[in-house]
Each structure stands twice: as structure tokens, then as C-alpha cells.
Amino acid sequence: MKTGSYIINSPLEKFLSDAEKKSFDEEHRKRLNYNIGVYDRKLQEGKLRYSNLELARRRAANLKYKALSKLDRTLVEFETNFEKNGGKVIWAPSEKEAQKEILNIIKKADAKIIVKQKTMLSEELEINDLLQKNRREVYETDLGEFIVQLAGEKPYHILTPAMHKSKEDVAKLFHEKYNLSMDSTPEDIAHFVRGVLREKFVRADVGITGCNFLIADPGAVALTENEGNGLMTLSFPKIHIAVVGIEKVIPTLEDLDLFWPLVATHGTGQRMTAYNNIVFGPRKPGETDGPDEMYVILLDNRRTEVLKMKEQRRALSCIRCGACLNGCPVYRSIGGYSYGAVYTGPIGSVISPFYLGFRDYNHLSHASSLCGKCTEGCPVKIPLHELLLYNRNESVKRGFVKWPWKIIMKGWNFVMLHRWTLDKTGAGLKNSFFKVFFNKYWGKRRTLPRIADKSFKQLWMEKYRNN
Numbered sequence: 163m164k165t166g167s168y169i170i171n172s173p174l175e176k177f178l179s180d181a182e183k184k185s186f187d188e189e190h191r192k193r194l195n196y197n198i199g200v201y202d203r204k205l206q207e208g209k210l211r212y213s214n215l216e217l218a219r220r221r222a223a224n225l226k227y228k229a230l231s232k233l234d235r236t237l238v239e240f241e242t243n244f245e246k247n248g249g250k251v252i253w254a255p256s257e258k259e260a261q262k263e264i265l266n267i268i269k270k271a272d273a274k275i276i277v278k279q280k281t282m283l284s285e286e287l288e289i290n291d292l293l294q295k296n297r298r299e300v301y302e303t304d305l306g307e308f309i310v311q312l313a314g315e316k317p318y319h320i321l322t323p324a325m326h327k328s329k330e331d332v333a334k335l336f337h338e339k340y341n342l343s344m345d346s347t348p349e350d351i352a353h354f355v356r357g358v359l360r361e362k363f364v365r366a367d368v369g370i371t372g373c374n375f376l377i378a379d380p381g382a383v384a385l386t387e388n389e390g391n392g393l394m395t396l397s398f399p400k401i402h403i404a405v406v407g408i409e410k411v412i413p414t415l416e417d418l419d420l421f422w423p424l425v426a427t428h429g430t431g432q433r434m435t436a437y438n439n440i441v442f443g444p445r446k447p448g449e450t451d452g453p454d455e456m457y458v459i460l461l462d463n464r465r466t467e468v469l470k471m472k473e474q475r476r477a478l479s480c481i482r483c484g485a486c487l488n489g490c491p492v493y494r495s496i497g498g499y500s501y502g503a504v505y506t507g508p509i510g511s512v513i514s515p516f517y518l519g520f521r522d523y524n525h526l527s528h529a530s531s532l533c534g535k536c537t538e539g540c541p542v543k544i545p546l547h548e549l550l551l552y553n554r555n556e557s558v559k560r561g562f563v564k565w566p567w568k569i570i571m572k573g574w575n576f577v578m579l580h581r582w583t584l585d586k587t588g589a590g591l592k593n594s595f596f597k598v599f600f601n602k603y604w605g606k607r608r609t610l611p612r613i614a615d616k617s618f619k620q621l622w623m624e625k626y627r628n629n
Contacts, residue, residue, distance in 0.1 A: 172522065173502050173518075173522045173523055173525070174522070174525045176502055177500060177501070177502055177525060177526070177529070180496070180499060180500040180502070181495075181496040181500040181529075184495070184496045184497045184499075184500055185495050185496055190326065190497060191494075191495070193325075193326060193327070193328055194325065194326065194494055194497060195494065197322065197325050198325075198488045198494060201430070201431065201488050202488070203431075204430060204431025204432075205427070205428065205431045205485070205488075206431075207431055208426070208427040208428075208430075208431035208432060208433065209427060211423075211427070211433055212427075218420060218423075218424060218541075219424070219540075219541055219542065219543050220543065221420060222420055222421060222424055222481075222541060222542045222543075223479065223542045223543035223544075225412065225413075225417060225420070226412070226479035226481075226542050227476065227479060229411060229412055229413060230409065230469065230475060230478055230479065233408065233409070233411065233469065236378045236411045236413060237376075237378075237408060237411055237460065239378040239379070239381075240376050240377070240378040240381055240411055241381075241460075242381070243378065243379065243380060243381025243382075244381035244382070244383075244443060244458060245381070246381060247380075247381050247382075247442045247443030247444075248443040248444045248446070248456070249381070249443040249444060249456045249457065249458060250455075250456070250457050250458070251457075251458050251460060252457060252458070252459045252460070253460050253462075254459050254460060254461045254462065254463070255462045255463075256462070256463055257286070257287055257288075257461075257463050260287050260405065260459055260461050260463070261287055261288075261289075261292050263457075263459055264287070264289065264292070264370075264403060264405070264459065265292065265293075265296060267368070267401065267403060267457060268293070268296075268298065268367075268368055269296075271367060271368065271400075271401055272367075273298065273367030273368040273401065274298060274299060274367060275298070275299045275300075275301075275362065275365050275366045275367055275368075276293055276298055276299065276300045276301070276366060276367065276368045276369070276370060276399075277300075277301050277303050277359075277362055277363055277366040277368075277369050277370070277394075277395050277398075277399065278290075278300060278301065278302055278303060278307075278369070278370045278371070278395065279303060279304065279369070279370070279371040279372065279385070279387065279391055279392035279395045279396075280302070280303075280304035280306070280307045280323070280372070280387070280391075280392075281370070281371060281372025281373075281405060282317070282320060282372065282482065282504060282505065283372050283405045283406065283407060283461065284370060284372065284405060285316060285317060285504045286461075286463065286504045286505075286517075287405065287461070289370065289405075290302075290311065301359065301362045301366075303359050303362075303363070303389075303391035303392075303394070303395055304323070304387075304389060304391055305324075305352060305355055305389060306322060306323035306324040306325075307323050308355055308359070309323070309324040309327065309332055309335065310323050310324055312335060312336075312339055313327075313335055316499070316504075317498070318497065318498040318499065319484060319487060319498050319506070320482055320483075320484040320487060320505070320506070320507070320509075321429050321430070321482070321483065321484035321487075322484065325498070326497060326498070326499075329347075329348055332348070332351060333345070333346045333347075333351065336351055336354070340354070342354060359391065363394045363395070363398045363399075364398060366395075366398055366399040367399055367400065367401065368399050368400075368401045368402075368403060369394075369395035369396050369397075369398065369399040369401070369402050369403070369453070370395070370402075370403045370404075370405065371383075371385060371392055371395050371396055371402070371403075371404050371405075372385075372404065372405060372406065373385060373404050373405075373406040373410055373458075374386050374410070374421075374422075374425065374481070374482070375410055375411070375412050375417075375418065375421060376406055376410050376411040376412070376458070377411075377412060377413075377414065377415055377417070377418070377440070378411055378412070378413050378414070379413060379414045379415060380415055380442060381442065381443070382415070382440050382441060382442045382443075383404050383406070383440070383441045383458060384418055384422075384438070384439070384440050384441075385437075385438075385439045385440075385441065386422055386425060386426070386435045386437070386438050386439075387435060387436070387437045387439075388430070388432075388435050388436045388437065389436070389437075390436070390437050392437065392439065393437055393439055396439070396441060396452070396453060397451045397452055397453075398451075399453060400453055400454045400455065401453055401454065401455045401456075401457075402441075402444070402452075402453035402455070402456045402457070403456075403457045403459065404441075404456070404457070404458045404459070405459045405461060406458055406459065406460055406461065407460075407461050407463075407465060408460050408461065408462055408465055408466075409465055409469075409478035409479075409480075415440070418438075418440075421481060422434065422435070422438060424481065424483070424541040424542070425481050425482075425483050425541070427541070428483040428484075428485040428539070428540075428541040429483040429484055429485070441456070443456055444456040463517065464516055464517050465478065465517075467516045468513055468516045471516075471552070471556075473548070473549060473552045474512060474513075474516070474549050474552055474553065474556075476544050476545065476549065477509060477512045477513050477544055477546070477549055478513075479542045479544055480509050480513075480542070480544060481541065481542055483541055484507075485536075485539040485540060485541065486507050486508040486509050486535075486536035486539060486540055486544075486546055487506060487507030487508070487509075488539070489535040489536055489538070489539040490507050490508050490530075490535060490536055491531055491533065491535070492507075492529050492530055492531060493506065493507040493508075496529075501514070501526060501529070502523075503517075503518060503523065503526065505517075507536070508530065508536035508546040508547070508550070509536075509544070509546065510526065511526040511527050511529055511530060511550060511553075512527070512546060512549045512550060512553060514526055515527060515553060515556075515557070520556065520557055520560055520562055521560075521562055524553065524554075524556075524557035524560075524562050527550045527553035527554050527557065528550075528554065530547065530550050532547045532550065532551070533547070534547045570599060570600075570603075573599075584617065585617075585619065589613050589614060589615045589616070592613045593612055593613050596610060596613065597610060
């Protein structure tokens with residue numbers, strides 16, 4: 163990739179370039195601050211429904227952590243019960259295996275039209291590109307996803323795919339693609355898209371959804387949404403494929419009583435989302451709708467690499483509400499595309515290095531102010547700002563730190579362990595040293611702090627010597 167006369171060769175360089183560009187884009191900041199500001203107000207209203215939100219968060223965190231600690235048994239329990247219900251479970255260790263299985267199902271059914279509910283996992287698997295390359299028609303049915311697909315873009319946010327677009331941008335897009343009026347309101351556009359998609363639902367051969375929770379005890383798939391497109395995606399087509407990360411499993415149906423309200427409140431500020439579906443498998447005799455065949459593709463794709471980590475495994479408890487993104491000052495400045503990964507914001511900065519490779523993506527764990535706002539807002543109490551520090555330590559252990567930083571840290575370690583190096587060095591020499599070694603890393607737009615002429619120790623000694 164080129165930017166001006168400068169060739170970008172690495173994910174880090176691209177990240178720095180894109181982040182700088184977006185940080186100084188006033189219109190981009192305005193849109194994100196407005197949209198997230200609306201979310202913040204809704205979130206505060208939604209939290210009022212809880213008499214003890216902290217207790218609910220603790221219970222959810224403990225339940226998810228226990229589920230992760232016995233993931234192997236819980237997943238086998240889900241597989242056994244789901245297949246008893248008539249469904250089929252396919253284990254996919256990698257992205258390529260999952261793509262192969264999805265394509266096999268579609269080719270075997272000779273499916274031409276595929277409809278999709280919003281799912282970040284399908285972005286991870288690049289399902290749209292896969293199907294289009296194989297000459298299939300694929301349609302996103304979530305309004306936000308439909309907009310970014312129409313624009314030839316990727317989702318900007320885990321929960322709000324078109325957060326970066328204004329209503330004027332969307333009206334212009336539909337004018338260009340469908341010749342709608344430039345003055346079309348959001349209601350006009352939603353009504354138009356509804357008409358377009360109804361016809362696709364009726365003609366679709368295969369429906370693809372994600373999954374909010376796999377429920378082990380009854381062998382069921384839980385989906386929560388606001389538009390009803392997920393319900394139609396699994397009801398109209400004869401074949402339903404649910405693509406699911408292995409970490410999504412929970413033990414019992416009763417656990418949804420805890421998790422669904424937390425997703426709704428922290429995702430959109432609602433008491434409950436509009437449509438909550440529990441799918442127990444393909445259509446049974448006597449049922450009027452639903453798929454004839456249903457597949458659940460359980461994806462690992464390096465999730466077990468995160469599971470191996472003593473601390474970072476907590477990140478797999480994420481319920482994809484997007485609260486950490488909305489609270490993060492870095493995300494609010496640089497936006498979603500700058501990360502160069504499917505999963506963005508604080509949660510993405512923890513898990514993406516494992517999914518995409520620590521060598522090229524360990525810089526994401528440094529894209530944080532460590533203010534703790536993400537941890538404070540997480541409904542399942544993932545200590546995200548702490549996990550970012552563990553990731554930074556992991557990148558050091560794996561040898562992915564450049565030599566200048568190694569020298570600086572070794573020097574700093576020596577100074578901190580030998581007090582005389584501070585006491586015997588004058589302020590002028592200290593400032594010169596900082597200017598030479600730290601000025602570049604401090605950033606060209608920030609002023610390097612100046613060390614005072616006298617240290618605290620010197621001031622203290624003078625005060626009490628005089629007394």
C-alpha cells in the first residue's frame with residue numbers, strides 16, 4: 163500500500179498511518195462522538211433496570227469462566243444434544259476448514275442465493291468474498307451490514323456496522339445504487355431495504371447466522387437481534403448454517419435469563435432486544451416453518467491459543483456487546499478501520515494478536531491509554547486493560563520488541579535499582595538524556611516533560627536541614 167510517496171509494508175505502519183489520518187479527521191470524530199454519545203445516554207437509562215448490576219456482572223463473569231474451564235466437556239455435551247435434535251455439528255480447527263465445509267454444504271445443495279444475519283464470525287471467515295468468488299449471490303440482511311456491503315466496506319464496529327456514516331452518507335449511497343431521492347430519510351431507506359430483502363428471503367436457498375450463545379444442556383442455538391432478519395434467515399431457507407466460535411457455549415437454558423439482559427443493556431441500552439430466538443435444530447414434523455437441515459460449524463481458529471494463556475483466556479468470556487469500544491478513548495479517536503482487524507477496540511486488541519499473529523499485530527496491545535474504562539464497562543468483568551499489559555509482556559517474551567526499546571528498558575531498570583544514578587546526575591544532564599533517547603518515542607506532537615532543577619529528595623532535605 164502507498165500513501166503519498168511512502169510505501170507501507172507492515173500492519174504496524176498501516177495502523178500508524180490510518181490512526182493519524184482518522185485522529186485529525188474532524189468530521190469522523192464528530193460522527194463517532196455523536197453516535198457514541200447517544201449510546202452513552204441509552205446505556206445509563208438501561209442500567210437503571212438493575213437493582214444490583216455489579217452482582218449480575220459477577221455472576222456472569224463466574225459462569226463464563228467456569229464454562230471456559232470445562233470447555234471440552236461442555237462442547238461435547240452440546241454436540242450430543244444438538245444431534246439428538248436432528249442437527250449436525252461440524253468441527254472446524256481453522257478458517258480454511260470452516261470455509262471448505264460451508265462451501266461443501268452450499269455446493270451439495272446447489273444453492274444460488276444466500277442470506278446472512280449479522281455475524282462478526284462471518285467477517286472473520288470472509289464468507290461474502292468466498293461465496294462471491296464461487297458465483298453465489300449473498301445478501302446481508304441487517305440494515306447496517308446491508309449498508310456497508312452496498313458500499314463495498316467492512317463493519318466499522320462490533321455492534322453498529324455503519325457507525326461511521328451519517329444519514330446523508332447513507333442517502334447518497336442509496337441514490338447512487340438504487341436511484342432513491344437524496345432527501346430520503348432513515349425511515350424511507352429502511353422501508354426500501356425491507357422490500358428488497360423480503361424478496362431475497364423468499365428466494366434464498368441457504369441462511370447463515372452467527373450465534374450469541376450455544377446452550378449445552380438442550381443442544382440449542384440462541385440468537386438475539388432487533389430487526390427480525392435473523393428469524394427470517396433461519397425460517398425461510400431450507401438450509402440453515404450457524405457459524406460459532408467454540409467459546410460461545412454456556413451450560414443451561416436458565417443462564418440466558420442472566421446473559422440476554424446484559425447483552426441488551428450494554429449493547430444498546432435496551433431492557434431486552436426485540437427478537438430472542440432459541441433454535442433446537444431443524445424443522446420437526448408438524449412445524450410450519452424452519453429449515454429442513456441445520457448445521458452448526460464450531461470454529462477454533464486459534465481460540466485455543468488464547469485458552470492456553472492463564473490470564474488472557476478471560477477475554478474469551480466476551481459476549482460481543484461492544485461496550486468496551488464505545489468507552490475507549492482510543493477507539494473514539496481512530497475508529498474501527500485503523501485496527502486492521504475484524505475485532506477492534508480493547509477486546510480486539512487483546513485477542514487479535516493471537517488470531518492474526520503476535521509478530522505483526524502485537525502493536526494493537528499498545529493502542530490503549532490503560533485508563534480502565536473498558537474494564538469498568540464490561541458486563542462480564544473482563545479486566546481488559548490488565549490483559550493488554552499481559553499481551554505486552556507476551557510480545558517481549560516472544561522476542562517481538564525492537565532493540566532500542568530493549569536498551570531503554572535495561573537502562574531504566576539499572577537506574578531504578580541504583581539510586582545514586584539519580585542523585586549524582588544533574589537536571590541538565592537528565593533532560594539532555596531524555597531528549598536524546600525518549601523524544602522520538604514521546605511523539606512529535608507532544609512536548610517532552612522537563613525534569614525540575616531539584617529533585618523531591620533534595621527539596622525534602624533542604625526543608626528539614628533548615629528546620
